[in-house]
Amino acid sequence: MPQLETATFLPQLVWLAITFVVLYLLMAKVALPRVAGVLDERKKRLEHDLEEAARLKRETEKAIAEYEQALAAARTKAQTIAGDARAKMAADAAAVRARSEAGIAEQTKAAEARILAAKQQALGALKAVAVDTASDVVAKLGGAAPAAGAVEAAVTGAMARN
Numbered sequence: 001m002p003q004l005e006t007a008t009f010l011p012q013l014v015w016l017a018i019t020f021v022v023l024y025l026l027m028a029k030v031a032l033p034r035v036a037g038v039l040d041e042r043k044k045r046l047e048h049d050l051e052e053a054a055r056l057k058r059e060t061e062k063a064i065a066e067y068e069q070a071l072a073a074a075r076t077k078a079q080t081i082a083g084d085a086r087a088k089m090a091a092d093a094a095a096v097r098a099r100s101e102a103g104i105a106e107q108t109k110a111a112e113a114r115i116l117a118a119k120q121q122a123l124g125a126l127k128a129v130a131v132d133t134a135s136d137v138v139a140k141l142g143g144a145a146p147a148a149g150a151v152e153a154a155v156t157g158a159m160a161r162n
Helices: 004-140 148-161
Strands: none
Touching: 004 148
């Protein structure tokens, strides 16, 4: 093996040193600056992304706060509108009920007047039937027809007591 021959140690060491220096210089001047540049770029991009995320988070929180305020205002407005609508419907219902009750009251008065008239007419007819019936009963039982004025006075007095 030629690597182990002591006569070639010195040239091998020289080439090792030259190769080491060349590789060191290549690494120090070319490769490592590029790697450092990539790492710096990544670090800057990461910092920028974190700043952007923080900014977006603040904007999101602001938008959520504005949304909640708008939602609260809308709820308040909706409750106000609903309350107004309920009050208007209650007032309309009360007006309709009052008109209906007034109409029913008028119809009731008219019906009561008709009933009273029919009652008076029935009582008048009842009085005439009672006078005729009483005259017939007295005539059949007594054999003689009573005086018309006496039977009518007796029926009127009986009806007044009841």
